[in-house]
Amino acid sequence: MFNRVFATLAIGLLPVLAACVPGEALPSTCGEPAVTITATLSGEHLNPTNLDACRDQHVTLKVASELSGDFHLHGYDDQVPETEISKGETLTLEFDAVRSGQFPIELHPADGSDEFEIGTFTVHEP
Numbered sequence: 001m002f003n004r005v006f007a008t009l010a011i012g013l014l015p016v017l018a019a020c021v022p023g024e025a026l027p028s029t030c031g032e033p034a035v036t037i038t039a040t041l042s043g044e045h046l047n048p049t050n051l052d053a054c055r056d057q058h059v060t061l062k063v064a065s066e067l068s069g070d071f072h073l074h075g076y077d078d079q080v081p082e083t084e085i086s087k088g089e090t091l092t093l094e095f096d097a098v099r100s101g102q103f104p105i106e107l108h109p110a111d112g113s114d115e116f117e118i119g120t121f122t123v124h125e126p
């Protein structure tokens with residue numbers, strides 16, 4: 001009896017859970033025309049590592065950095081040219097999220113060593 005009630009409840013909840021799969025949920029700010037994202041670059045990663053916006057939003061991205069180099073948003077070069085970032089400073093970039101998809105964020109270190117991925121920028125389809 002109890003098991004049967006539980007099974008019915010569990011099946012009834014499945015569609016709700018399926019709609020909440022991480023990565024498929026839209027950011028709560030998706031309906032806004034503009035969004036401001038703040039992140040910190042320390043160690044080898046951005047915090048938070050995954051940055052989210054929705055297509056057609058005007059994005060203001062502020063990155064406080066403890067590293068020096070070139071900040072590079074792959075696949076968004078037409079909107080965000082590779083930009084120098086300096087240790088101890090906050091880089092502010094403003095651009096339009098014209099394309100949906102996932103775009104790697106890289107740092108090209110100032111000392112000329114190999115670039116590395118510091119995070120991912122996801123532009124959701126609203």
Ligand SMILES: [Cu+2]
Nearest residue numbers: 072106108115
């Ligand atoms: Cu790069």
